Amino acid sequence: VKGxxxxxxxxxxxxxxxxxxxxxxxxxxxQPVEGWKGVRDATKQPAMCIQSREIVLDLLDKxxxxxxxxxxxxxxxxxxxxxxxxxxxxxxxxxxMVWIHGGGFTMGSASLFDGSALAAYQDxxxxxxxxxxxxxxxxxxxxxxxxxxYGLLDQVEALKWIQQxxxxxxxxxxxxxxxxxxxxxxxxSLLLLSPLADGxxxxxxxxxxxxxxxxxVSNDPLPMxxxxxxxxxxxxxxxxxxxxxxxxxNVDGHFLRKPVEELFRNHELQTVPFMTGVTxxxxxxxxxxxxxxxxxxxxxxx
Numbered sequence: 305v306k307g308x309x310x311x312x313x314x315x316x317x318x319x320x321x322x323x324x325x326x327x328x329x330x331x332x333x334x335q336p337v338e339g340w341k342g343v344r345d346a347t348k349q350p351a352m353c354i355q356s357r358e359i360v361l362d363l364l365d366k367x368x369x370x371x372x373x374x375x376x377x378x379x380x381x382x383x384x385x386x387x388x389x390x391x392x393x394x395x396x397x398x399x400x401m402v403w404i405h406g407g408g409f410t411m412g413s414a415s416l417f418d419g420s421a422l423a424a425y426q427d428x429x430x431x432x433x434x435x436x437x438x439x440x441x442x443x444x445x446x447x448x449x450x451x452x453x454y455g456l457l458d459q460v461e462a463l464k465w466i467q468q469x470x471x472x473x474x475x476x477x478x479x480x481x482x483x484x485x486x487x488x489x490x491x492x493s494l495l496l497l498s499p500l501a502d503g504x505x506x507x508x509x510x511x512x513x514x515x516x517x518x519x520x521v522s523n524d525p526l527p528m529x530x531x532x533x534x535x536x537x538x539x540x541x542x543x544x545x546x547x548x549x550x551x552x553x554n555v556d557g558h559f560l561r562k563p564v565e566e567l568f569r570n571h572e573l574q575t576v577p578f579m580t581g582v583t584x585x586x587x588x589x590x591x592x593x594x595x596x597x598x599x600x601x602x603x604x605x606x
Contacts, residue, residue, distance in 0.1 A: 305346045312423045315386040317350035320465035323380035334461040349375045350383035352413035353437045375415050387419035387430040388473045397476035402431045406486030410438045429475035433462040444554045453559045463504035481507040489513030496574050497567045498559050510580040515564045
């Protein structure tokens, strides 16, 4: 793999799964990536998973954030970026930190973040992963035809790839910490609850989001799928024909085998060190963009 060097070695757009495109791979669990011959160019940011690029640009503008590059969007988006210290010892086995971006499971990408400083100053290998978003990542009919949670299964596949290959980048697969913010924090705590992620990481940090958020997890995804189907003119005669839509996590019996509250109550989760927290004025940056009339509609006044 050919990357870049500027205090750290950066390897951008490394595939961890087959492109989730076409009838057999779209709305399906990710499949392991195939190898390649020769040297792969890993100097360019990967495409973002399907989302509104315009909304991303507008949000970054409101935040006053600077991003070096906002790539185009594509279904072919299951890639990760790796940052590793340039001056690490030969045969190093550095701790690995895996960042799961936020964005309400509808937006975000690895390209919006830069792991260089963390890798350089903390002497760790940093991995930024991408996962399917919105309808392509979380639509579900509540049965085996479109079971959903594909974005979370992408995260599991990325962690499997890291276990198999991160040693080639100076990382220790036995010292993997997953951390994320907002939807990324929710993802971290859901991975703690999923048997599919058992043994794939060893510490977790959830920032401003956990699996306990009721609005994020559904035990019955079909009603929302029906709403989306009606909006798109999709037939509801058979869930087998219904191959298109819904974005929220659901209890699918596979990634998430039981309701979140039941898993917590029965202590059915991975026993690894876990840290979580929130900030003051969560979401406060959005307030200036909300009109008084709209605010009165969504806030109850006693």
